[in-house]
Amino acid sequence: MKNTPFTIGIVQMSMTADAAHNMETATKWLREAKKKGVQVACLPELFLSPYFCQSENHDFFALAEAIPGPSTDYLGTLAKELDMVIVASLFERRTAGMYHNTTAVIDADGTYLGKYRKMHIPDDPRYYEKFYFTPGDLGFKNFDTKYGRIGVLICWDQWFPEAARLTAMQGASVIFYPTAIGWHPAEKAQYGEEQWNKWQTVQRGHAVANNVFVASPNRIGLEKDADGGGLEFFGHSFICDTSGRYIEQADEKFEGVMTAVVDPAAVEKQRQYWPYFRDRRIEHYGKLTEHPSEE
Amino acid sequence: MKNTPFTIGIVQMSMTADAAHNMETATKWLREAKKKGVQVACLPELFLSPYFCQSENHDFFALAEAIPGPSTDYLGTLAKELDMVIVASLFERRTAGMYHNTTAVIDADGTYLGKYRKMHIPDDPRYYEKFYFTPGDLGFKNFDTKYGRIGVLICWDQWFPEAARLTAMQGASVIFYPTAIGWHPAEKAQYGEEQWNKWQTVQRGHAVANNVFVASPNRIGLEKDADGGGLEFFGHSFICDTSGRYIEQADEKFEGVMTAVVDPAAVEKQRQYWPYFRDRRIEHYGKLTEHPSEE
Numbered sequence: 248m249k250n251t252p253f254t255i256g257i258v259q260m261s262m263t264a265d266a267a268h269n270m271e272t273a274t275k276w277l278r279e280a281k282k283k284g285v286q287v288a289c290l291p292e293l294f295l296s297p298y299f300c301q302s303e304n305h306d307f308f309a310l311a312e313a314i315p316g317p318s319t320d321y322l323g324t325l326a327k328e329l330d331m332v333i334v335a336s337l338f339e340r341r342t343a344g345m346y347h348n349t350t351a352v353i354d355a356d357g358t359y360l361g362k363y364r365k366m367h368i369p370d371d372p373r374y375y376e377k378f379y380f381t382p383g384d385l386g387f388k389n390f391d392t393k394y395g396r397i398g399v400l401i402c403w404d405q406w407f408p409e410a411a412r413l414t415a416m417q418g419a420s421v422i423f424y425p426t427a428i429g430w431h432p433a434e435k436a437q438y439g440e441e442q443w444n445k446w447q448t449v450q451r452g453h454a455v456a457n458n459v460f461v462a463s464p465n466r467i468g469l470e471k472d473a474d475g476g477g478l479e480f481f482g483h484s485f486i487c488d489t490s491g492r493y494i495e496q497a498d499e500k501f502e503g504v505m506t507a508v509v510d511p512a513a514v515e516k517q518r519q520y521w522p523y524f525r526d527r528r529i530e531h532y533g534k535l536t537e538h539p540s541e542e
Numbered sequence: 543m544k545n546t547p548f549t550i551g552i553v554q555m556s557m558t559a560d561a562a563h564n565m566e567t568a569t570k571w572l573r574e575a576k577k578k579g580v581q582v583a584c585l586p587e588l589f590l591s592p593y594f595c596q597s598e599n600h601d602f603f604a605l606a607e608a609i610p611g612p613s614t615d616y617l618g619t620l621a622k623e624l625d626m627v628i629v630a631s632l633f634e635r636r637t638a639g640m641y642h643n644t645t646a647v648i649d650a651d652g653t654y655l656g657k658y659r660k661m662h663i664p665d666d667p668r669y670y671e672k673f674y675f676t677p678g679d680l681g682f683k684n685f686d687t688k689y690g691r692i693g694v695l696i697c698w699d700q701w702f703p704e705a706a707r708l709t710a711m712q713g714a715s716v717i718f719y720p721t722a723i724g725w726h727p728a729e730k731a732q733y734g735e736e737q738w739n740k741w742q743t744v745q746r747g748h749a750v751a752n753n754v755f756v757a758s759p760n761r762i763g764l765e766k767d768a769d770g771g772g773l774e775f776f777g778h779s780f781i782c783d784t785s786g787r788y789i790e791q792a793d794e795k796f797e798g799v800m801t802a803v804v805d806p807a808a809v810e811k812q813r814q815y816w817p818y819f820r821d822r823r824i825e826h827y828g829k830l831t832e833h834p835s836e837e
Binding site: 406492 | 661662663664666677681682698701702703704706707708711712713736739740743744745746747748750751785786787815816817818819821822823824825826827828829830831832833834835837
């Protein structure tokens, strides 16, 4: 496992209905990340399209693609040119009638390293993901990149301490959470601040409980749906350290790249000073593999 | 299960070497809590003594007592008088040579309801708990009190998402964490704020991830040890709601009672709006019952 410091970057951006244009925007920000010294970059969830899960529409399955496939081919060429690891969230067509919400990891030499399939699939008004995505079957994963070992989870996963724990236990010094989360416009005034705050808080909690960096790029902008409603993606992308302290934090308007240096040796030292792994009571954790009992 | 709102209270206080005096102080604050409408009150960890785990000294085993025993008898009488549930952290003598860090729950009619034995035992400089306490063997628990169902964990447990999850899955609307955590005086200037912040952050994360209230009473004050060193307990006791928002938060000097109203029906509604229990991937959580693999 690589054990030297590396620079991570996350991109906060808005999307249009034009996939080619979204790829151009992502490319622009990845080039900007390179200028900032970024070695491992992560884009927001499903960055090639609007957040189509706002409605249940069979036409959108046409957006899906194989992974590896055309998008990872393009990003592989870009990764090699920039000598940069790229973590890219894509809509995966596994086979006819079966699709996943998937993140591909491309190494700095352009090699496709593998993929993580979103394990926890939400289903809430305007987040109808259970219609589109079969829950992941690859489990929780780490990826050994040129610059360091990383963990990848996706959006709704971020509310599940089990996912963060199982990812951090594999040794990653940082967990990326490509995200698409926003406000229902009618709720923004009353619940807006509470919502992005709790979104950050639960992830900062994972950072503390696992002595791991967390880096979460979210999308921004109001995306109108064909039904006249919409979601306003709330940004507030952030990177925090192993104490849950913000290294960088965006507002709901910022477009661009945020960076941080991750030092695996410093992370290991934190795991010695805050030795949770030492004291886990694994023989008493069996009920974590069960649902709650009936009342 | 009781499902009506109830008022909780936590006591932040300092301790002396005199157990009778500490019980008097606790009694004073429990009476004050009653005046504030508290129905379920929780005291800090091991409130009857200084934090003796600062050194490894066999003499301190003399502080331990049976549970139920003299302290729960006294508190039972007080609980009945005040019609108040009391959550009390005590040093338990199980039998000759075997001791636990235990919290007793006494119902509002004075009945001893049961105990939770601290499952995760720390061992760090001046927190030599592994010398004194055998890790708990009762598992993670809820208690059905007169006013509502509560969960109880203790101090170092608060860094383990597994403990919060297993407690919340049993239905409690609030988890109490009696605590004794402080600064090494020499570290306070450099790390002091980071330390109490991460202590709160990880617990606020549990609140969000489990849609549960968290209430954590800590001790305050500098406790000198016989070796000339000591710990300065950092207070910052707090109660937060299911979004991790502070309802009350203390500084490092406050002595007294903090309160909040817990509404189990509102908690249940949060669990419908943020339905983590619905989406847990229990068939993929098996490795939570294992230690990390060798690298």
